[in-house]
Amino acid sequence: MEKGYVQVYTGDGKGKTTAALGLAMRAVGRGLKVVMLQFLKGSVSGELETAKRLAPEFEIRRFFRDDKFIWQLTKEEKESLRQNTRLLYQEAIDCMEAGIYDVIILDEIMGAVGYGLLTVEEVCCIIERKPAGIELVLTGRNAPEEIVKKADLVTEMKPVKHYLSQGVAARDGIEK
DSSP states (O other): OOOOOEEEEEESSSOHHHHHHHHHHHHHHTTOOEEEEESSOOSOOHHHHHHHHHTTTEEEEOOOOOOSOGGGOOHHHHHHHHHHHHHHHHHHHHHHHHOOOSEEEEETHHHHHHTTSSOHHHHHHHHHHOOTTOEEEEEOSSOOHHHHHHOSEEEEEOOSOOGGGGTOOOOTTTTO
């Protein structure tokens, strides 16, 4: 890719990861190599199976192996999450430096910032170190203004109506 940009998918609405996955499917369909690094996600989800089918052109990597929300974790589990987040952050840098990926997706990296597992400065450092030919996609709620300013494209997902408010649980193949 001659020129890659920085995209941010943020907001309180559903669809940030889904949008990033859609971009990944499109990129693979055009012969690009994609890696998605998932922060704060450890539960089984459909995209993991899709990535297996599209490998090696599309990979998903995550180091967290728990299906609890962060506020449900014990002190020890939070420390494990913190360590795994550091490893995934370094993995993001390594993926950029490797020069084999056209698209790098840092899924839920804004959540890692929001929970104090990464700093805004660290995410800005990734953006600044991005090679010119890589498309970098960052997802998660509450994108800090410093990151928004560095991005080339920012899409805010806004909830208008969601069946979750009617008690519908996350469904296999749709939300997970």
